[in-house]
Amino acid sequence: MKVFISADIEGVTGVTSWGETRYGGQGYEAACRQMTLEVAAACRAAMKLGYEVVVKDGHEDALNIDMTELPKGVQLIRGWMSSPASMMGGLDESFDAVVYIGYHSPEGTDTSSLAHTGEHEWFNYIKINGELASEFLYNALLATDYKVPSVFLSGDEGMCQLAKKSHPEIITVATKKGIGNASWNIHPEEAIENIEAGVEKALKANVGLRPVEKEYHMVINFKEHQHARRASWYPGAKQTDSNTVEYTAKTIWELTVARMFLSE
Known part of the structure; x- marks a missing residue:
């Protein structure tokens, strides 16, 4: 074990x-x-x-x-x-x-003085399938x-x-x-x-697994528009406004790889 x-x-x-x-x-x-x-x-x-x-x-x-x-x-x-x-x-x-x-x-969120997801200076928020990530x-x-x-x-x-x-x-x-x-x-x-x-x-306890979704739609809202433009070059990513990039993954691993290049 x-x-x-x-x-x-x-x-x-x-x-x-x-x-x-x-x-x-x-x-x-x-x-x-x-x-x-x-x-x-x-x-x-x-x-x-x-x-x-x-x-x-x-x-x-x-x-x-x-x-x-x-x-x-x-x-x-x-x-x-x-x-x-x-x-x-x-x-x-x-x-x-x-x-x-x-x-x-x-x-x-406003529930921590240190609230962040990845790089604090880069993002306003990231969402996955509508859920704050x-x-x-x-x-x-x-x-x-x-x-x-x-x-x-x-x-x-x-x-x-x-x-x-x-x-x-x-x-x-x-x-x-x-x-x-x-x-x-x-x-x-x-x-x-x-x-x-x-x-x-x-x-x-017998804690179970979270169900796997059919796809994972990620929305990244950047603090700086330049970062959104840079991220938009990732294959499959789409810039939807000055500061926002969206990407849809078919698998969790595909989402994980995309996050590495889009948000770091």
């Missing part, structure tokens, strides 16, 4: 400003430590139930997690594989479940393509609510809620305890 853990930092309790998410920024080291401890809690829960655990560091240069603080036996993927899978690089059909730690609200939604779709259920997510309250909307059976733990440029956080130790208990509960 195998569990894949995809980890980000903006949904970790206490993390509020962009500086805390970037190398050299005020509070970055503390944010990395809490990210590590929340991931470690998820690892302990899975290993307690007999799962092999693989962790993908999915933030910035993917060099944030201190692997010496993870339980012995955990495998950690650092850096990027230069693959459309991005934050899910390493996932395949051999896994039994995916867990998401430290995830955040998407661009186009988060990094979780992209990654959970890819998991579905591999027939691996997404069973647990921790992060800000807004992201937890969106995850429940698209994946009603998923177990979530809200580490904080966003109000303007502020975050209202639970205590770090409480977050760790809740995540460990939540992951154990999720892995014991």
Whole structure:
């Protein structure tokens, strides 16, 4: 039995400003430590139930997690594989479940001071089949393509609510809620305890797969019209106004590849 853990930092309790998410920024080291401890809690829960655990560091240069603080036996993927899978690089059909730690609200929402989808400076919003797209939604779709259920997510309250909307059976733990440029956080130790208990509960539950759609229509609204024009050159993409590009994929993998070139 195998569990894949995809980890980000903006949904970790206490993390509020962009500086805390970037190398050299005020509070970055503390944010990395809490990210590590929340991931470690998820690892302990899975290993307690007999799962092999693989962790993908999915933030910035993917060099944030201190692997010496993870339980012995955990495998950690650092850096990027230069693959459309991005934050899910390493996932395949051999896994039994995916867990998401430290995830955040998407661009186009007001439930996190750090709301974004991919590059914060590029987009006003991204939608897939009319649904506001988060990094979780992209990654959970890819998991579905591999027939691996997404069973647990921790992060800000807004992201937890969106995850429940698209994946009603998923177990979530809200580490904080966003109000303007502020975050209202639970205590770090409480977050760790809740995540460990939540992951154990999720892995014991029979969480199903999201149904596969016949096609995936992606709408990307760029903040700068130049980026929309550039993206419009991707085969099959269509620029529908000064700042918007649309693309329809027949499969999840086709959508994943298109996103790599259209939005990064």
